[in-house]
Amino acid sequence: MTAIYGLFDKPDAAQRAYTGLKRAGVASADITVVSGEPFEAFEFSHRDHSLILFRLALVGGIIGFVSAVLLTRGTELAWPLVTGGMPIVAWWPNLVIIFEMTMLGAIVTTVISLLITSKLPSFRQTLYDPAVSDGKILVGVPLGGGRSEESVREALQAGAPSAVKTAQL
């Protein structure tokens, strides 16, 4: 697949190109914006906002909680040793383990969710230019879906790019 992208010096220039692409009929999901730092103040950064990570962290916490309850209670019932006059299933000390495993579940799930939703690790060819590490902002679109190269180039010009390039993905 062929993609075409522009490199911009400033985020407001990238924003103009992004808006130009949208006006040219390119769907927001088809536009790739790559930068060396996040630009939260610009519209192009806001389209991927979602609460999925928070929700998945909660699920991870619940899994950790249930696992800890099963581990502690199950162990104590399987080996019913009286310790220090405590009941066989001693909830106060078990709470320590339950708390730690709940938090561990939330933390590990957050990281796994981050990797999966960000498609990391990824070693296949994606729309990228090492100039991003020099502070450039890449705004690009894959060709196809009825889009002509000329219309995309014209839309990218709205942000006065320092370069427009094509890439094979």
Added chain:
Amino acid sequence: MNDYAITLTDDLLRPLIKTSWRFWTLAILLFGVVSLGIGAFAYQVHYGIGVWGLNSPVFWAFDITNFVFWIGISHAGTLISAILRLVNAEWRRPVTRCAEVITVFALMIGAMFPIVHLGRPWLFFWLMPYPSERLIWPNFRSPLVWDFFAISTYLTGSSLFLYLPTIPDFALVRDKTTGWRRKFYGALALGWTGTTKQWHRLESAMQIMAIAIVPVAVSVHTIVSFDFSMAPVPMWHSTIFGPYFVAGAIFSGIAALIIAMAALRKFLHLEKYLHPVHFENLGKLLLMMSLLWGYFVFAERLTTWYGNGPSEMTVFWQTQRQSFAPLYWTMVVVNFVLPVTILSFRKLRTITGCVIASFGVVLGMWLERFLIIVPTLSHKYLSYSWGSYRPRTPEILLLVATFGAMVLFYVLFSKLVPIISIWEMKIGQHPQLAHEQMSRDEAATMWRTQP
């Protein structure tokens, strides 16, 4: 890229690319110090734990002191970094990674000591809950097992908390280098490109991790304090121990962070990024923690003295007036008198002043851990069981080696990874947004009308 970003990138990548003879000299010297500790450990493994000064009734001494001390130092990083991230303190940007690294290495060193202390360290895995051939699982009612869970959770969380925001910087180094470095950093960057989705997910993940890691950090040192306070032993069986240990851990952690930052500033020439204001702010935090530490010590001592229990008073007077008094009063001076004197005055709250106070606090907090453990164990309830303790060479070498290991790990890390988060520093240079200014104006109005 503007001039600031170019200089920033060059300054922070320089230590990764250029290696001076000073680095090798320091690394070899530190490796020598660590080797002494490894030798002492090998000697102990070969001849048994009897080569230490431990004997009845003092079965915990230097090793458990080191354990509590290093776990305390680990509170410098992730906890402080997480709190500063959550409150969105702008001055945190150059500080967070320096701090998070301390956590990971201090935890690794601290967590090693219960294993060293086992005497048969090769059987340490008996602490882990796995279906063993012995058909006995660890007893979850034991505070030592709680330690295992707390420390492993904190170490896992802290390592990930350190690694995640480093990924974009690894990608930057990948693009700026060639040869083996490009491959090495490319692997660490996991194919990061910096799409808007990746940035958003990373920032969300860091926020969740920051929320999760704060209670975990608090729980870790509370649980370390439970190793002592769950036992009906004089001066240990106290409800104040949890918060007292947490406060002490944060106190020593901030001191370690100040020392590390001052060293980085000096040796890596990071004066442009680690400003006096960072030390000023951390100095204020250190002052607050010193006052809090003094408050806890006062509350603990007054309660013991007022209760006047014979066994507790025996330990009390050991530290106040008798054989442990020189160490005790040294601790009070370096943990309270010195930092409060230096850090209360703005003129003295300079980088040098903060570093002097911090060295005092690190020494004082090690002494505090020692004074919690040894005077109590050597003077438990029955006077015929009293004893004494004097450290021997292997224990002293192990202690020295831990400091060497900490510095060595830190030096190696700062050689391999940008010690200041480059992308976070760049965000700090973004112009203030109009809506942020409006929110501040609104907040100011609210405070005027609804104080």
